[in-house]
Amino acid sequence: MGHPMNKRQLQIKPQAFLANLPLFSDMSREELDRVAAATVPIHAPKGQAVFQCGDTCTGFHVVVYGQVKLGFTSAQGIEKVVTIVTPGQSFGEAPMFLGTPYIVFAQALSDTMLLHVAKHAVMDELACDPGFASHMLSGLSRRVVSLVRDVEAYTLHSGQERVIGYLLADVADVIDNGRPVEVQLTPGKSVIASRLNMTPEHFSRILHGLAADGLIELNGRTVKIPDLDRLRRST
Amino acid sequence: MGHPMNKRQLQIKPQAFLANLPLFSDMSREELDRVAAATVPIHAPKGQAVFQCGDTCTGFHVVVYGQVKLGFTSAQGIEKVVTIVTPGQSFGEAPMFLGTPYIVFAQALSDTMLLHVAKHAVMDELACDPGFASHMLSGLSRRVVSLVRDVEAYTLHSGQERVIGYLLADVADVIDNGRPVEVQLTPGKSVIASRLNMTPEHFSRILHGLAADGLIELNGRTVKIPDLDRLRRST
DNA sequence: TTCTGCCCTTGATTTATATCAAAACCTGCC
DNA sequence: GGCAGGTTTTGATATAAATCAAGGGCAGAA
Secondary structure: OOOOOOOHHHHOOHHHHHHHHHHOOOOHHHHHHHHHHHHEEEEEEOOOEOOOOOOOEEEEEEEOOOOOEEEOOOOOOOOEEEEEEEOEEOOOOOOOHHOOOOOOOEEEEEEEEEEEEEHHHHHOOOOOHHHHHHHHHHHHHHHHHHHHHHHHHHHHHOOOHHHHHHHHHHOOOOOOOOEEEEOOOOOOHHHHHHHHOOOHHHHHHHHHHHHOOOOEEOOOEEEOOHHHHHHHHHH | OHHHHHHHHHHOHHHHHHHHHOOOOOOOHHHHHHHHHHEEEEEEEEOEEOOOOOOOOOOOEEEEOOOEEEEEOOOOEEHHHHHHEOOOOOOOOOHHHHHOOOOOEEEEEEEEEEEEEEHHHHHHHHHHHHHHHHHHHHHHHHHHHHHHHHHHHHHOOOOHHHHHHHHHOOOOOOOOOOOEEEEEEEEEHHHHHHHHOOOOOHHHHHHHHHHHOOOOOOOOOOEEEEEEEHHHHHO
């Protein structure tokens, strides 16, 4: 499932991709060129670390294709996934602005293409483009809101509710006219279980419990939701 | 325990307080005046709601004195404290920048003085002062980092570890030369228990367990830490 | 001082979720 | 096809923390 077309395009012009991101969407041609000049594409095969916890941060990353997990490792070596970053999303802005080392690690979950935008370029544009600053503030604000929502889920919702929430979030944008919807559990149930702060065993049991209640149908890594509204109402 | 002096000062010049915040510290006199003109002091007696979840956001708040809890209420009426905001800190920037309603409520935990800075003033300065934008980006970045740390604590640390972490965070800035340190558990153990995502009963048991191990000494709402390093090493 | 209400503590019990262990299942590869 | 590698499921058991239910203690009111 590679994306050779995207790949080739990018090797020619990262600008093309950057220009389509909300973050850079209303930059002038010259500005975009300056940013692109400080941008370097990074190809990370499945399993490769993008950075380690504690590394110094020299810019931020944008996902072109593939997906990246951000997480931490406990003293006992247990790994907890904080976020799964998907195409069009970025990460690492906070440590970049603070000039602090990364507090999480980043690892490619599948064959992934990233863009790395150097800190100095961001700072330079920030100093002369208030519109860009606004976009950055929006991006960071969205991150804050989504983290607060995560805290809410971890502390106020049961395992089953978090699983349902995950499924619903995944199909939040699809137009369901009562039609069945499908969710792909890529890349692996264990990663999603960790993201939802539970063991793979528990996640499996919850999924099968929902299937037993007829709320979902399981088939390997794909989940079919026969009736979205019923799932929404089920909590 | 009121602060009539601060109160009087503020009624004359909110600028004086704003000017001392890192956020506004390198603004020019004129800029500061413009911001101050859009700033209104708010006095919230203990228990008063500053805003409700779902309210529209018209600016952000800064705590002058007192403290404010931010949290959510579950469908079953259970309340979870996300943060306790203390003097010099601000809150509500994220919904302000996004133009979305609040996703948490805010309530004064004690007699509290706040400043409310109107959104339009922030946006206006942002558009002409890149330095101000930088400060805002730093503030939001710090919020992101601290939320990620919270997620880490909730998911990777035991109840006891979270309690110790709270005590240590509270004394992070004091210079301990092997001297005993005191932490004040204001405003109430139940609020802190909720902040740490546990029941008051569990919090009480952990505290008394630590006391039994000689790591802390309990006396009402004050905790004495005889040996900071020992507590640090205890996990 | 005694009362009254509110925290906080203590104890007994339950529950959600983790842990441990093993079997079943894919999935690509020889 | 059949095998080796992971991943997922299933089952039995353990455990951290919640819940339920009384008590205690302290602060302010009268």
